[in-house]
Amino acid sequence: MSTPPALSIPQGSRYVLARARVPAELVLSPPPGAQQDSEGAHLLDVLVDQGRIGGLFPAGQAPDIAQVDVQGRHLWPALIDMHTHLDCGHAIPRVRPDGTIHGGFSLTAEDWPRWTDHDLALRMEFGLACAHAHGVSAIRSHVDSETLAHSQHHWRALDAMRHKWAGRVDLQGVTICAMEAWLGDDARALADLAAQYGGILGGVTDTLDRGENGTYDRLSHALDRLFALAKERGLDVDLHVDQTDDLKAFTIPEIARARLRSGFQGRVVLGHCVNLSLQRPETIQATLTLAREADLAFVSMPTPMMYLMDRKPNRTPRWRGVTAANEIRAAGLPLAIGGDNCRDAWFPYGDHDMLDTLKQAIRVFQADEPLTGSLAMAARTPADLIGRPDLGRIDVGLPAHVILFSARSLNVILSRDQSDRIVLHHGRQVTDPLPLHNELEVALGLTPTMP
Ligand SMILES: [Zn+2]
Known part of the structure; x- marks a missing residue:
């Protein structure tokens, strides 16, 4: 088995996630001319600008700035x-x-x-x-x-x-x-x-x-x-x-x-x-x-x-x-x-x-x-x-809170656990790990069952 190289999300405040698959129901206004795959996802270049979605373009048409090619991975709103x-x-x-x-x-x-x-x-x-x-x-x-x-x-x-x-x-x-x-x-x-x-x-x-x-x-x-x-x-x-x-x-x-x-x-x-x-x-x-x-x-x-x-x-x-x-x-x-x-x-x-x-x-x-x-x-x-029309969708001007999956299809998202997903919050990668249960138990004063 080979492990594909991990994506490196740019550190700057303005960059493009190129060739991302965004399901049609999660993008409010897809740009005209964007290709759609057989599962109904648009293939888009997503411009992240100052923590927000600065623009959506058909794949290959984003401005020529720092880009990471996500190679058709699924990109969803948080x-x-x-x-x-x-x-x-x-x-x-x-x-x-x-x-x-x-x-x-x-x-x-x-x-x-x-x-x-x-x-x-x-x-x-x-x-x-x-x-x-x-x-x-x-x-x-x-x-x-x-x-x-x-x-x-x-x-x-x-x-x-x-x-x-x-x-x-x-x-x-x-x-x-x-x-x-x-x-x-x-x-x-x-x-x-x-x-x-x-x-x-x-x-x-x-x-x-x-x-x-x-x-x-x-x-x-x-x-x-x-x-x-x-x-x-x-x-x-x-x-x-x-x-x-x-x-x-x-x-x-x-x-x-x-x-x-x-x-x-x-x-x-x-x-x-x-x-x-x-x-x-x-x-x-x-x-x-x-x-x-x-x-x-x-x-x-x-x-x-x-x-x-x-x-x-x-x-x-x-x-x-x-x-x-x-x-x-x-x-x-x-x-x-x-x-x-x-x-x-x-x-x-x-x-x-x-x-x-x-x-x-x-x-x-x-x-x-x-x-x-x-x-x-x-x-x-x-x-x-809950009265948050700025969340739960991809659109220009909304916060760049997104999930980037390794999967290139909905079928694979539903098939494999996607524990390797990358979460971006205001365009920055969330690097905080999942908290550990044994540490919580100790903090709560619960005695772990085994050392
Ligand atoms: Zn309840």
């Missing part, structure tokens, strides 16, 4: 992870998940007393460093807010990381709490906290059961309160929705109706919605029609859902555990993907690598044949949903 839980993450092995949703809640609650400022900073920073090295430029993270005191503590920890990592991995928080919290005395203070730290509002809609009369009156009331608080503060909303195989615990229609009666103008994102895929086809279509009317968007977290859903002792899962992804996309509704939990009480694995999440999503949704449009689930779509 990816976006719009659904994470950085405050829960990297608690393995002190937390040992049992593969159930119930265990996720109870084991996280048992771990809370260990969440000191120092502990949160170490674990959150580990997650951000992984994401940065893998080529993720922005993250939205749900902030555990079970009580107001918890919320204050966790938002402060997130805010410290938000400032420390600004410009490398941009971080936005979103409140996560049982929907009952929006009916309580602390609701206004919870909303103010999110606003104070540049965050948005959310909650878990399937914590509120139907009442004795079989209706969702209490949930509707909580949603009305949430939308009113978000509207007053000009904040978006991002909810955890229907993380269950129970067909009756189905809250998307309630959310859509609450949104429609609220007059709320912000973005509303629904995460998970896994039991949508188990509903009858007529119910799925009627729900998506209502969702379109209410201008809802969706985010799916395929990797932890495959782990958690349909898990029963001594039985192979019969259901893939993900939402009706292809129906959502066919209905013209935005669908992003997110990494979600990472090495915590909910999901014991993961590395904040959105390329890995994208590969899992493409396979579990069967979102190939054609593959066209699927890459945007980890790039343009989440960037738009």
Whole structure:
């Protein structure tokens, strides 16, 4: 076997990445005359100028300045992870998940007393460093807010990381709490906290059961309160929705109706919605029609859902555990993907690598044949949903946050792990290595199992 020579990225502030393959769905305005390959990628010369994309040219037509010939390698924008839980993450092995949703809640609650400022900073920073090295430029993270005191503590920890990592991995928080919290005395203070730290509002809609009369009156009331608080503060909303195989615990229609009666103008994102895929086809279509009317968007977290859903002792899962992804996309509704939990009480694995999440999503949704449009689930779509139209795409004037793969085709990107990818941030190569788990364990005071 021979190893191809490594690419050398110029150190200057103005250079050309010549002959790069950029998938059509990730480039806003390809230059006229650019060749396209059989997988729909344009062959482009990309001018990097002062940390931004200074120009896009058909291959061979860039200005005659410092060039590196990338020989047809794929070049993508840095990816976006719009659904994470950085405050829960990297608690393995002190937390040992049992593969159930119930265990996720109870084991996280048992771990809370260990969440000191120092502990949160170490674990959150580990997650951000992984994401940065893998080529993720922005993250939205749900902030555990079970009580107001918890919320204050966790938002402060997130805010410290938000400032420390600004410009490398941009971080936005979103409140996560049982929907009952929006009916309580602390609701206004919870909303103010999110606003104070540049965050948005959310909650878990399937914590509120139907009442004795079989209706969702209490949930509707909580949603009305949430939308009113978000509207007053000009904040978006991002909810955890229907993380269950129970067909009756189905809250998307309630959310859509609450949104429609609220007059709320912000973005509303629904995460998970896994039991949508188990509903009858007529119910799925009627729900998506209502969702379109209410201008809802969706985010799916395929990797932890495959782990958690349909898990029963001594039985192979019969259901893939993900939402009706292809129906959502066919209905013209935005669908992003997110990494979600990472090495915590909910999901014991993961590395904040959105390329890995994208590969899992493409396979579990069967979102190939054609593959066209699927890459945007980890790039343009989440960037738009978090209000960052400057990220997740290649265009003149945007920051040169890009990933350069060794692969010359989409098929190879989906086939080999691409651990040799080169990440550029503002046109400069990211050389920070992936952080080491054993060093984190020592810093957290966890005794390694072996010397
Ligand atoms: Zn989540």
